[in-house]
Amino acid sequence: MIEVAIVGGTGYTGIELLRLLARHPKVRVKVITSRAEAGLEVAELFPSLRGHLSLAFSPPSVDVLTECDLVFFATPHGVAQAMMAALIDRGVRVVDLSADFRLRDADIWARWYGQPHGSPELIERAVYGLPEVNREQIREAQLVACPGCYPTAVQLGLLPLLEQELVDPASLIANAASGASGAGRQAKIDNLLAEVADSFKAYACGGHRHLPEIEQGLRAVQPERAVPAQVTFVPHLLPVVRGIHATLYATAIAATGDLQALFEERYAGEPFVDVLPAGQHPQTRSVKSSNMCRLSVFQPQQRDTVVVLSVIDNLTKGASGQAVQNMNIMFGFAEEAGLDHVALLP
Amino acid sequence: MIEVAIVGGTGYTGIELLRLLARHPKVRVKVITSRAEAGLEVAELFPSLRGHLSLAFSPPSVDVLTECDLVFFATPHGVAQAMMAALIDRGVRVVDLSADFRLRDADIWARWYGQPHGSPELIERAVYGLPEVNREQIREAQLVACPGCYPTAVQLGLLPLLEQELVDPASLIANAASGASGAGRQAKIDNLLAEVADSFKAYACGGHRHLPEIEQGLRAVQPERAVPAQVTFVPHLLPVVRGIHATLYATAIAATGDLQALFEERYAGEPFVDVLPAGQHPQTRSVKSSNMCRLSVFQPQQRDTVVVLSVIDNLTKGASGQAVQNMNIMFGFAEEAGLDHVALLP
């Protein structure tokens, strides 16, 4: 049994961590912080937790956090950077769900996030927490940077093709759609139900912060000699609460062989990646509330374009579930501990 | 570890039973029947179950069912009536999720369901499976008739008031709304997304089949001398997948005293009924995917009308979750076994 803390627990990744950890057999949530809601019972804010958890928000304090075995950051970008050094110095292990330590290059981070990186010296200490790529490094890591939601769905869909150099890395397309919880629990007119329900739109077509993370992650699995992956990434806003669907396009540059077999083999041992039988299309509801990623691969009309479909729950495999999966790996728990939910369908 | 069968597993209460039982520590689903889909892997129909369950639909067979410790009926009305005698005779225990054995009077059943009752002689063997009222009888029952979804939400909301004779039983109002999964997994134009999304309506205002069940259940808890409960019941169709919200109105006929305390005391020991703090309003999402019923009680403007708000997930506490709860009671398992989900919020 380990004791963990959650910094910034009033957002959707915070409540999702609580939902998962409340039933985790090896974990007790000891601390959950929020400046704004300090003193409030968690279940007052999130009535779904009534009866499952007795815990109040407390103000953030490094001293309190260091008494925990693990600290999750479920904060807006910038916060983890400011507090990280103190925690790392005292030997605390950290899983950061924010974007603070995902990018390996502090300058690129600064350009996309519009502010200088607060702890550039710690970047090299961070392991990118995509278990399907970095499981071994995660095991020993002190600081794990959890992937973004879109990058998780996109990378899991494209990895097998890039690892095997079957497609042109220079012309990848990631057309993705996310439920509104991906925009966070913040008071903004743009995310009101009356603004986004019963509608659909692309956004950030000129450039989204997840683009450099996606390209970095894809390049990391390419053979060294390969042309670096380049992605056109267009996110869309789905009028649902949860779910990411990525439709990925790549141009075959070699005989693609049996793509279905390739994908099945690549993910054969993975507890949270499911390659659907040939011809099926994944639905976001087939992973809702679960940590699963479901994938399909097509080569329509036997032409050169390969299409991969990838779905996750943005709050689970796209955020808090993956954070728990990383924790499980770091502490030697069964990787599926606390993550064995059957998706909620219907 | 017991072995169970599900008769009629292709509907929403069937898939919900599978979701719950796939993670139940004491139960193995041995058989799931469907004439139409015999031979098909369950996970082909419900991809959320991929990796959680390896089982194919089989044609219904009394011989196979009798090898199980418990049989769930998740069938349209009429089916359980036709097969029940054979199972009861052989000593099989049954939890029937359909309407077949809910009503104590075969004539009333025949009138509301438009056909003669198929096994009137078995009605008296059935225990009405609302644990908050009949827990002791359920323990020993061979045949449990699971309550309907609306009747569960309505009865749990009104019981404390009727037991204490605080309100006029002759003028109760149950205004309720259900998500579209309540209409079942049947090909009907009326339930297409393009027909019911982005809209709201009442239906069956002239008379809904759950009305006699609601009145029967309420009368069963009234003191003998009381005027029999009479309810105006108006169901509505919500453009969501899951959830029932009942708004209940009753006229106080006595000093109501501390209604909040009354409700809290009535449900103090109940694992699946949660009375919210005074002044809060329950949301259906606070119980989504969970077996919980959450309640609030108000007396607006200190006038005579008492308002009770009651929410459940129609597929869980309103159907399959309550069926599992009944099974747990029948077999002496912990009542919360397999039912300890935190509701999915957001």
Place this chain on the structure above:
Amino acid sequence: MIEVAIVGGTGYTGIELLRLLARHPKVRVKVITSRAEAGLEVAELFPSLRGHLSLAFSPPSVDVLTECDLVFFATPHGVAQAMMAALIDRGVRVVDLSADFRLRDADIWARWYGQPHGSPELIERAVYGLPEVNREQIREAQLVACPGCYPTAVQLGLLPLLEQELVDPASLIANAASGASGAGRQAKIDNLLAEVADSFKAYACGGHRHLPEIEQGLRAVQPERAVPAQVTFVPHLLPVVRGIHATLYATAIAATGDLQALFEERYAGEPFVDVLPAGQHPQTRSVKSSNMCRLSVFQPQQRDTVVVLSVIDNLTKGASGQAVQNMNIMFGFAEEAGLDHVALLP
């Protein structure tokens, strides 16, 4: 051709006024004000208006407003009260969509809105703009106070019963549900899609500001000798953008006779009230985008409780459409001018 102004045009009632007036044959929108967005093209904020309207927001100015034939207030409460005297003095006609002049008693207004009334002396000048009751007074009015959305749906449903004294005025129940646009275009966490989609809840059960307006309106049509109408009003939040559905309950105190005929006769000449054929249930989508109210009346199980179902589009008949209807009456236009939309179904 008249020229009109809209004060406070950045909310949903503002954009809905523009949608309706852009196609009105007798009206030109000359001015639309917004402090926050002054200088911005209206179509930048509301792209649906591109190509239909060339107009920019301007700061509010009494001088500019007085050059118009009519001023609409589409503002939060308190704003119209502050500006009204200046406009009234200069002879401008006003249709106020806010709550500022709906209540006849400034003290009651102050109690429910938590601040003193800003122009109590003007209250008696205001005509309550429900054409089905006050058409003649509206014709001559200088200041029309447009009814709230819930009060419109509730009053149209209950008027025939109270006018004829068929039901007990002391025990009326108005159970109503509104789409999320009713909460306005304001940045609030509570109205995010991720908070309210896929859920349903009651709110303000202890007391909603529309309650005194509803009771005042109902009492105004009762015969003098009658017991004053008293309503238990419970609003609910629907996860749709537009639409109000009111389910109204009243106890018959006399032989009710042919209620269907009563309702049909009461509304025979009304262009925007449609009594459905007996036995049908109105759906909110059947009035979406239109100024129509559709009604049904039931007496379930031939018992004493009368049930009326009433649907409107909260932004049209519940706000801006009714405002345009009032304008049409005030200026002698055809009452349906600019309001002849067929509802958007599906």
Place this chain on the structure above:
Amino acid sequence: MIEVAIVGGTGYTGIELLRLLARHPKVRVKVITSRAEAGLEVAELFPSLRGHLSLAFSPPSVDVLTECDLVFFATPHGVAQAMMAALIDRGVRVVDLSADFRLRDADIWARWYGQPHGSPELIERAVYGLPEVNREQIREAQLVACPGCYPTAVQLGLLPLLEQELVDPASLIANAASGASGAGRQAKIDNLLAEVADSFKAYACGGHRHLPEIEQGLRAVQPERAVPAQVTFVPHLLPVVRGIHATLYATAIAATGDLQALFEERYAGEPFVDVLPAGQHPQTRSVKSSNMCRLSVFQPQQRDTVVVLSVIDNLTKGASGQAVQNMNIMFGFAEEAGLDHVALLP
């Protein structure tokens, strides 16, 4: 004033035609046919039309149809093929909303629709009804084949790029999403609200019937020497009632110059194509209920991939609105007659 008939009026394109034609200044709907609903008042089936239209469904009859100036087919594929010769022979003008006469090659039609073409000899008489390409031919046409919903959105987005040969025609990608009304008003489990709400998926990734239509339409505008357009088309199902959003990708093969200016010029005179200001993203709600197509063009990160965003209402510009637009052109009415709706936002 012309008189028109609608064959097959019980589907969504039928009701949408009625919505538009009920307010059209130059048209009277004389006949609407349905075998299944013959005798039923249209407003019984579609309550939104109550008060706007007094018309009953009648059985289809060539004699009756030939008395009309124009016949709309709003039927499943195959029906118009069977009846067309009789109408054409008698000189009736026809706008066919079905797929029957969209493809120029009867063999390709047969392959994608799984049956022989019923009137191959009439194909050459049909004009493809995309006014932005074929306005002049439509004017004189006796038989107009209305484009499919996806093909309309996709072609309008890609035309300017292909006409100017700015992109590689061999590697076009059309990633599109449609509201559920696109699947028609048919009783299918797959389209129940409980199946598709709160979810998102791709479908027909291996090949959708709109693919050959899209490619045919794009090739028709390419210069003769060009490599024929080839498209990877992946449709998705949106959990909304109305709306299509196409996200289109093409690889620049020349200096693209000012794409914004290119699009604005191409559509400068078009009443129903709106190019948004640079940097804006179209939303489906900005065209809901209207005949408008709104477009944006991007070149993300100044790389080679051009992205075009295109939204329409699938039932309006994607079907019945475009049919009315074609009728307006055929009969010399103002092209916007009956189509001047402001989109319904919010």
